[in-house]
Amino acid sequence: MARKRPLYGLMAEFETPEQLLAAVRRTREAGYREIDAFSPFPIENLGEAIGFHRTRLPVLVFIGGLLGCSGGFFLQWWPNVIGFPINVGGKPWNSWPAFIPITFELTILCAALTTFFGMLALNGLPTPYHPVFNVERFEVCSRDRFFLVIKARDRRYDVVTTREFLEGLNPSRVMEVES
Amino acid sequence: MPVGIEPQDLELAPGHNYGTVTDKISDIVLKEGTGKWWKAGFAVAIALLIVFHYGVVLLMTYGVGVWGVNIPVAWGFAITNFVWWIGIGHAGTLISAFLLLMRQRWRTSINRFAEAMTIFAVACAGMFPLLHLGRPWLFYWLFPYPDTMGTWPQFRSPLVWDVFAVSTYLTVSILFWYLGLIPDFGTMRDKAKSRAVKIVYGILSWGWRGSAIHWERYEMAGLLLAGISTPLVVSVHTVVSFDFTIAIVPGWHSTIFPPYFVAGAIYSGFAMVLTLAIPLRRWYHLEDFVTLKHLDNMAKLMLATGMIVTYAYVMETFMAFYSGNPYDRYMMLNRFFGPYAAVFWTLIGCNLIAPQALWFRRVRRSPWLLFVDALIIQTGMWLERFVIIVLSLHRDYLPSAWGMYYPTKVDWEVFLGTIGLFLTLFYLFVRLLPMISMSELRHLVHKTQAEEVKA
Numbered sequence: 001m002a003r004k005r006p007l008y009g010l011m012a013e014f015e016t017p018e019q020l021l022a023a024v025r026r027t028r029e030a031g032y033r034e035i036d037a038f039s040p041f042p043i044e045n046l047g048e049a050i051g052f053h054r055t056r057l058p059v060l061v062f063i064g065g066l067l068g069c070s071g072g073f074f075l076q077w078w079p080n081v082i083g084f085p086i087n088v089g090g091k092p093w094n095s096w097p098a099f100i101p102i103t104f105e106l107t108i109l110c111a112a113l114t115t116f117f118g119m120l121a122l123n124g125l126p127t128p129y130h131p132v133f134n135v136e137r138f139e140v141c142s143r144d145r146f147f148l149v150i151k152a153r154d155r156r157y158d159v160v161t162t163r164e165f166l167e168g169l170n171p172s173r174v175m176e177v178e179s
Numbered sequence: 180m181p182v183g184i185e186p187q188d189l190e191l192a193p194g195h196n197y198g199t200v201t202d203k204i205s206d207i208v209l210k211e212g213t214g215k216w217w218k219a220g221f222a223v224a225i226a227l228l229i230v231f232h233y234g235v236v237l238l239m240t241y242g243v244g245v246w247g248v249n250i251p252v253a254w255g256f257a258i259t260n261f262v263w264w265i266g267i268g269h270a271g272t273l274i275s276a277f278l279l280l281m282r283q284r285w286r287t288s289i290n291r292f293a294e295a296m297t298i299f300a301v302a303c304a305g306m307f308p309l310l311h312l313g314r315p316w317l318f319y320w321l322f323p324y325p326d327t328m329g330t331w332p333q334f335r336s337p338l339v340w341d342v343f344a345v346s347t348y349l350t351v352s353i354l355f356w357y358l359g360l361i362p363d364f365g366t367m368r369d370k371a372k373s374r375a376v377k378i379v380y381g382i383l384s385w386g387w388r389g390s391a392i393h394w395e396r397y398e399m400a401g402l403l404l405a406g407i408s409t410p411l412v413v414s415v416h417t418v419v420s421f422d423f424t425i426a427i428v429p430g431w432h433s434t435i436f437p438p439y440f441v442a443g444a445i446y447s448g449f450a451m452v453l454t455l456a457i458p459l460r461r462w463y464h465l466e467d468f469v470t471l472k473h474l475d476n477m478a479k480l481m482l483a484t485g486m487i488v489t490y491a492y493v494m495e496t497f498m499a500f501y502s503g504n505p506y507d508r509y510m511m512l513n514r515f516f517g518p519y520a521a522v523f524w525t526l527i528g529c530n531l532i533a534p535q536a537l538w539f540r541r542v543r544r545s546p547w548l549l550f551v552d553a554l555i556i557q558t559g560m561w562l563e564r565f566v567i568i569v570l571s572l573h574r575d576y577l578p579s580a581w582g583m584y585y586p587t588k589v590d591w592e593v594f595l596g597t598i599g600l601f602l603t604l605f606y607l608f609v610r611l612l613p614m615i616s617m618s619e620l621r622h623l624v625h626k627t628q629a630e631e632v633k634a
Contacts, residue, residue, distance in 0.1 A: 102334060130386060
């Protein structure tokens with residue numbers, strides 16, 4: 001039967017994080033660039049090995065915090081000085097030390113919201129559909145197995161040679177990922 | 180295992196691999212179902228929750244007059260309970276944020292349920308200022324929004340700061356908790372047998388698939404949230420203490436309050452974590468993950484914060500006399516010998532004497548002694564807030580304005596009721612969500628194995 005859709009890529013399964021890390025390094029050395037690795041917990045240096053350098057998340061969080069800080073102060077300054085100035089115990093309109101606690105809390109709030117939703121957005125989550133889940137075996141990836149995927153859109157990808165290459169990495173099995 | 184280390188000194192019992200830790204935790208939810216302990220506990224929790232509803236209905240029908248509060252003691256049980264609950268929450272954030280920054284590995288197996296405890300405790304805490312408003316349905320007046328009345332909240336008031344501090348705290352705690360749950364929801368989705376359960380956990384996991392690049396950003400997000408939450412947790416109880424120190428009432432107007440409140444919060448919080456951890460590890464056979472080492476460490480933290488609280492009591496007493504202020508001195512004498520002296524001395528017994536047992540390793544390593552000590556300390560911390568609030572308010576400057584405060588039946592119903600609310604939420608959490616972080620446990624297994632290879 002002819003396949004209706006092209007493959008997403010090939011997937012190799014490994015037993016330990018060390019094997020996966022070594023396999024990822026050899027795959028990069030072999031010239032593959034469109035690869036991804038999956039693991040049940042974060043593995044040190046794996047992101048770097050895959051060609052991922054630095055996340056922009058801290059910059060976003062800093063901007064979020066800055067917006068929360070200035071917005072929080074403005075939220076108090078405007079009503080007290082412009083919108084609805086009211087004399088409380090003879091304090092100046094802009095009695096800024098009294099505005100600091102709320103300014104601080106809103107800085108934290110905005111920075112935290114940016115962290116959480118920024119992480120999801122950069123990761124492209126939520127992802128309702130992803131080809132890797134077509135592989136039945138992939139369900140152990142959230143338990144105790146480690147996976148490497150070479151995507152079909154890689155320049156060097158070839159159904160036969162890529163499969164041979166993956167077999168050569170000594171995985172416990174190699175599987176096709178339908179798109 | 181490295182030579183010279185006993186099994187009870189480990190953060191994780193030997194002999195576990197990625198699969199066993201995952202199965203153990205996820206099976207509690209997916210396979211074991213509701214045991215007899217769960218059912219019995221849940222029944223008690225629901226019964227208390229009904230008591231809560233009963234008290235709240237009376238309160239809504241007749242107004243805050245059904246409580247014992249009046250002038251001069253207008254805060255009574257409501258604010259005592261508020262401060263007590265919110266303090267309890269602090270240990271959860273401390274474990275998840277501060278200990279993460281300090282690279283304390285023993286936080287791994289206790290952070291999930293400690294964070295859950297934080298969220299539920301803050302939810303209970305939030306009930307009291309709301310109910311104490313008198314017209315709780317108008318609570319949104321506390322938030323700044325451009326309304327048709329053309330007025331704004333009083334931003335110079337610590338009570339408004341409190342609204343921002345507590346709501347920020349609740350939001351950030353939920354975010355932190357959910358962040359940790361995302362990979363675990365992925366595991367639950369993959370391990371669930373029924374399609375409906377798979378779909379629910381799948382949606383909750385946002386489609387998490389454990390990609391290496393995702394893990395990089397995920398770890399960074401965890402670190403950033405920890406960095407953000409650490410000053411937050413200190414600020415929340417500081418702002419709560421401002422509710423008192425900004426006023427000029429003797430016994431409140433003191434610069435020692437912010438650090439003293441934060442230490443007290445952590446003190447009662449760890450007591451609550453122990454109260455929850457000791458039965459949980461027993462009922463669900465989690466002794467491999469929550470080891471004696473965890474209990475020992477938490478007991479030590481309790482002892483340390485207890486000593487800070489003791490220091491604060493001593494300093495408070497010293498300053499009352501050293502300052503030469505007759506009102507402060509009378510406040511202290513009133514605590515020692517006044518009509519509420521019995522409450523004060525019970526507090527001293529619970530908060531100062533009881534924790535001294537924790538100097539002994541045998542107490543720190545025997546779960547049930549520790550459990551009893553933790554309950555005593557929680558009682559003590561509740562009494563401390565009662566002493567601060569009621570004893571300061573009931574006799575301040577003018578003897579003609581003095582009065583007494585006695586809690587009513589509804590006071591007790593609402594207080595015990597929030598314990599029911601807390602327990603109900605906690606029992607549901609234990610039943611429906613993985614109560615220990617599986618992804619972090621697997622990470623811990625990996626680190627432990629790496630160390631064994633080295634040794």
